[in-house]
Amino acid sequence: MEVIISKTYEEMSRAAAEMVAEVLNTKPDAVLGMATGSTPLGLYKELVRMHQAGSLDFSQVTTFNLDEYVGLPVTHPQSYHYFMHENFFRHVNIPAQNIHIPSGTTSNYRAFCAWYEQRIEEVGGIDLQILGIGSDGHIAFNEPTSSLNSRTRLKTLAKQTIEDNSRFFDNADDVPIYAITMGVGTILESACLLLVANGENKAEAMAAMVEGPVTSMITASALQLHPEATCFIDDAAASKLKMRDYYEWIQENKPDAPRFD
Numbered sequence: 001m002e003v004i005i006s007k008t009y010e011e012m013s014r015a016a017a018e019m020v021a022e023v024l025n026t027k028p029d030a031v032l033g034m035a036t037g038s039t040p041l042g043l044y045k046e047l048v049r050m051h052q053a054g055s056l057d058f059s060q061v062t063t064f065n066l067d068e069y070v071g072l073p074v075t076h077p078q079s080y081h082y083f084m085h086e087n088f089f090r091h092v093n094i095p096a097q098n099i100h101i102p103s104g105t106t107s108n109y110r111a112f113c114a115w116y117e118q119r120i121e122e123v124g125g126i127d128l129q130i131l132g133i134g135s136d137g138h139i140a141f142n143e144p145t146s147s148l149n150s151r152t153r154l155k156t157l158a159k160q161t162i163e164d165n166s167r168f169f170d171n172a173d174d175v176p177i178y179a180i181t182m183g184v185g186t187i188l189e190s191a192c193l194l195l196v197a198n199g200e201n202k203a204e205a206m207a208a209m210v211e212g213p214v215t216s217m218i219t220a221s222a223l224q225l226h227p228e229a230t231c232f233i234d235d236a237a238a239s240k241l242k243m244r245d246y247y248e249w250i251q252e253n254k255p256d257a258p259r260f261d
């Protein structure tokens, strides 16, 4: 796992956006996995800026979002559909039919989840999956004790997550308690993983994820099993990493490292 530490949130977001741009410049019809939450907002803003400056084209891109709250219609301001359209999709040129977001209002969750998995397979899998991390170490809505082989399914949210996410709702009681989420196993099948995390309240989860044991108690720790996982984090989120000096040493020496390509 590569850990890239930036001084600020803005710097972190720019570095992560460069990695996405690199993938799109190499493969213009790439399949991107999208994440919600406040953390990737800076990354999306930077991608929109690149697109508006004419240096990034999304016309052949396909996307799959990680998750959605159950029970929220697409018009609900806290639905992940609404979030993605407001903060990203309406500012770039991804064809509408190429955008996939789990449905929070389907009448048959089992069938929907199976279809979602099948669609990912049909388009050849996800090239780059963007991820955030919950304060309890979850990725997407794979709460502690989710199977590390899990697939897209309905999940009951942990109280910690409901509390964390209540800041976006008028009332804590309004936060849905179920979500539909890609599984850890689904996420691990992506060719590349990119995780962003900032702030003090993510420091513990980051340390557990990068340096702790691989455990379903911290589903993000499953990224240790992936050969192409990169974490872009800021100073505060890096504050509990024991091997921080080493990660910085790697980045310092990267330009001179022997190249195999």
Ligand code: GLP
Residues within 6 Å of the ligand: 035, 036, 037, 038, 039, 040, 066, 067, 131, 132, 133, 134, 135, 138, 139, 140, 141, 161, 165
């Ligand atoms: C939710 C999402 C996750 C996200 C997490 C952290 O639980 N399902 O994908 O990583 O929130 O959100 P934030 O970036 O706002 O801290």
